[in-house]
Amino acid sequence: MTWTPFYVGDGTPKNVDLGAPPPWRTFPRKPAPTEFRPPPGLVEAVNAALALRRPLLLTGAPGSGKSSVIEQVAAELKLGDPLRWHITSRSTLVDALYRYDALGRIHAQRLAGDDDIASFLRLGPLGTALLPAERPRALLIDELDKSDFDLPSDLLDVLERGEFEIPELARHQQDVVPVRAWGGTDRHPVEKGQVRCDTFPFIVMTSNGERDFPAAFLRRCIRFSMPTPTVESLQQVVAAHLTVSEDDSPAVDTLIAHFVERLHAGESLAVDQLLNAVHVLTSQEAPDSDATQGVLELILRELSRV
Ligand SMILES: Nc1ncnc2c1ncn2[C@@H]1O[C@H](COP(=O)(O)OP(=O)(O)O)[C@@H](O)[C@H]1O
Numbered sequence: 217m218t219w220t221p222f223y224v225g226d227g228t229p230k231n232v233d234l235g236a237p238p239p240w241r242t243f244p245r246k247p248a249p250t251e252f253r254p255p256p257g258l259v260e261a262v263n264a265a266l267a268l269r270r271p272l273l274l275t276g277a278p279g280s281g282k283s284s285v286i287e288q289v290a291a292e293l294k295l296g297d298p299l300r301w302h303i304t305s306r307s308t309l310v311d312a313l314y315r316y317d318a319l320g321r322i323h324a325q326r327l328a329g330d331d332d333i334a335s336f337l338r339l340g341p342l343g344t345a346l347l348p349a350e351r352p353r354a355l356l357i358d359e360l361d362k363s364d365f366d367l368p369s370d371l372l373d374v375l376e377r378g379e380f381e382i383p384e385l386a387r388h389q390q391d392v393v394p395v396r397a398w399g400g401t402d403r404h405p406v407e408k409g410q411v412r413c414d415t416f417p418f419i420v421m422t423s424n425g426e427r428d429f430p431a432a433f434l435r436r437c438i439r440f441s442m443p444t445p446t447v448e449s450l451q452q453v454v455a456a457h458l459t460v461s462e463d464d465s466p467a468v469d470t471l472i473a474h475f476v477e478r479l480h481a482g483e484s485l486a487v488d489q490l491l492n493a494v495h496v497l498t499s500q501e502a503p504d505s506d507a508t509q510g511v512l513e514l515i516l517r518e519l520s521r522v
Pocket residue numbers: 240251252253254255276277278279280281282283284285422453456487488
């Protein structure tokens with residue numbers, strides 16, 4: 217395989233134009249809510265979660281579009297920028313509710329005799345989603361299956377009650393403290409340390425299915441599994457992201473057909489891999505026909521193989 221539009225491997229410095237990036241790799245990142253094509257059944261699941269004020273739990277293979285759903289819902293229903301909480305094994309519920317910089321505050325008290333607790337508090341993504349608001353906020357709790365074992369149950373408790381306490385404020389002498397929200401400089405008055413939502417946020421939780429959740433947790437969510445893509449659905453997804461010329465269209469159709477065959481054979485492949493393959497195949501810097509197969513294999517490598 218030789219495909220040398222930029223780097224040729226001789227170490228000689230030259231001025232190289234890298235061409236246009238794929239539309240989904242332009243920076244700063246722009247939300248693209250109109251490009252998402254909901255798979256069959258997803259719209260109903262989103263509407264059930266909205267009507268019942270329940271979180272939506274999306275499961276499905278990596279790259280099946282789980283994390284993209286919230287952008288479209290939030291844009292379409294004018295819920296503002298989605299709040300994002302990306303889960304790792306170190307994520308704790310308290311971190312998502314609020315952060316308190318106790319050391320910073322002690323330091324400031326010593327230095328300046330200043331006791332402005334508000335400067336050392338900040339709500340996390342979940343805490344911000346639970347602020348009273350005219351419109352419900354949209355909150356993505358991404359990859360919940362990566363969490364520590366107890367997190368789903370702790371989370372359930374807060375979501376059932378729709379409120380939480382900031383103990384540092386509950387025992388503070390000042391009754392109302394303006395606290396900074398997540399993702400901005402806005403401050404919101406918090407009275408006696410109690411944060412209480414008055415409209416339940418729209419919450420999407422995602423899972424790659426790496427572990428099971430307790431029945432008590434599942435019962436309180438609307439659950440939806442992202443279906444395996446079909447030739448037709450992938451054609452729509454490709455068309456939503458890229459303009460494919462008439463000349464390129466047969467090659468792209470072959471690529472999609474092959475992609476679907478591999479999915480049916482049980483291989484793990486993500487939609488973004490297909491999009492990458494189509495981009496390379498249809499771009500100015502496309503590999504020549506000898507190199508094409510090798511480049512496509514590189515991009516469309518199975519996910520369960522390192
Ligand atoms: N139904 C779809 N419509 C449009 N784009 C999609 C769809 N499904 C996946 N994609 C594209 O594939 C990429 C991966 O999706 P993502 O939401 O990150 O998947 P997941 O969170 O399930 O791993 C996204 O950048 C998105 O543009």
